[in-house]
Amino acid sequence: MIISENVSLIYPDKTQALFDVNLEIKPGELVYITGPSGSGKTSFLKLLMGMEFPTSGSLSVLGETINKSNYGNIQNLRRKIGPVFQEFKLIQGRTALENVMMGMRFLGIKPKLMKEQAHEALEKVGLGLKKYSKVENLSWGESQRVAIARAVARKPLLILADEPTGNLDYDNAINILKLLKSFREEDITVIITTHATHLINNEKDAMFINVYKGRITAERKGLAV
Numbered sequence: 384m385i386i387s388e389n390v391s392l393i394y395p396d397k398t399q400a401l402f403d404v405n406l407e408i409k410p411g412e413l414v415y416i417t418g419p420s421g422s423g424k425t426s427f428l429k430l431l432m433g434m435e436f437p438t439s440g441s442l443s444v445l446g447e448t449i450n451k452s453n454y455g456n457i458q459n460l461r462r463k464i465g466p467v468f469q470e471f472k473l474i475q476g477r478t479a480l481e482n483v484m485m486g487m488r489f490l491g492i493k494p495k496l497m498k499e500q501a502h503e504a505l506e507k508v509g510l511g512l513k514k515y516s517k518v519e520n521l522s523w524g525e526s527q528r529v530a531i532a533r534a535v536a537r538k539p540l541l542i543l544a545d546e547p548t549g550n551l552d553y554d555n556a557i558n559i560l561k562l563l564k565s566f567r568e569e570d571i572t573v574i575i576t577t578h579a580t581h582l583i584n585n586e587k588d589a590m591f592i593n594v595y596k597g598r599i600t601a602e603r604k605g606l607a608v
Contacts, residue, residue, distance in 0.1 A: 390440035465534030
């Protein structure tokens with residue numbers, strides 16, 4: 384699924400975001416990446432999406448090597464990934480359903496099937512009754528669910544969620560995490576970055592990776608590190 388060997392990432396301004404990252408994530412796993420803001424969590428997700436390329440080392444995601452020379456295949460890889468980033472990027476003036484469908488517009492799916500999958504995704508995230516609501520009329524938590532629906536509607540093999548509980552109260556945050564975890568039942572690998580470790584302290588069936596200043600400082604299954 385994901386194999387990272389001695390991966391480092393240095394941005395053009397010479398900032399080193401990641402140092403010698405080594406890890407393996409198997410299909411269907413639930414992975415939490417923890418660490419303070421600026422530690423390198425989001426940078427790692429960008430590598431997995433092919434939005435950035437390793438400065439050194441090798442990285443493979445769903446069988447595709449992440450490097451500039453493989454850019455054509457990386458574009459196809461992105462079709463198999465459902466991203467949920469901190470900025471929802473929902474389009475104002477459009478409904479929840481329309482926003483989910485727009486997330487599939489470059490996947491080559493026929494319009495009828497696209498609409499069916501968007502309906503199904505909104506039902507899964509508990510927004511079946513609000514599919515025709517304009518997104519500006521939704522709460523923050525509901526907007527987050529639209530973003531998740533947009534990610535899962537494309538039937539991904541991998542979900543990448545970057546701080547999905549930010550700006551949510553405790554109850555809504557727990558519900559969002561439960562929702563994301565539920566997709567493992569469909570054999571989807573789910574990777575979640577968070578600095579809110581108090582929300583995952585009781586997790587047992589997961590891999591926990593802690594990142595500090597671009598380095599992995601802990602990695603194990605079981606309770607949160």
